[in-house]
Amino acid sequence: MNTKNFYWNTNKNFVLEVLSYEFKCEFETTDNSWYNDECPSLLLKFETYTMQLFLPSNYMGEYSEYCLMVYNTYSDFMDDNSETYFFFTNLNEVIEKLKTYL
Numbered sequence: 800m801n802t803k804n805f806y807w808n809t810n811k812n813f814v815l816e817v818l819s820y821e822f823k824c825e826f827e828t829t830d831n832s833w834y835n836d837e838c839p840s841l842l843l844k845f846e847t848y849t850m851q852l853f854l855p856s857n858y859m860g861e862y863s864e865y866c867l868m869v870y871n872t873y874s875d876f877m878d879d880n881s882e883t884y885f886f887f888t889n890l891n892e893v894i895e896k897l898k899t900y901l
C-alpha cells in the first residue's frame with residue numbers, strides 16, 4: 800500500500816467513525832469517493848439536505864482542507880448544482896457546521 804492510499808483510507812474511515820459517533824445516525828453517511836479524484840469524499844443525507852464532504856488528502860497545499868458542499872435536493876447533487884459550500888481547517892469546524900443543519 801502506498802502513502803496516498805494509506806492516508807486516503809485512514810482519514811476516510813476516521814471521519815466516518817467520528818461522524819457516526821457525534822450524530823448517532825441522524826443522517827445517512829456513505830463513502831462517495833472516486834479513487835481518481837484528488838481527495839476522498841462522503842455523502843451525507845439529511846431529511847431536507849444532501850451534502851458532500853471532501854476530506855483533506857494531505858496536510859499541505861491545495862487539498863489540505865475540508866470542503867462541505869450543500870445541495871437543496873438529491874437531484875441537485877446528481878446534477879452537481881450547488882451554490883453553497885464551506886471550507887474548514889479541522890473536523891471540529893465541520894461538526895459544528897453540520898449541527899446547524901439538524
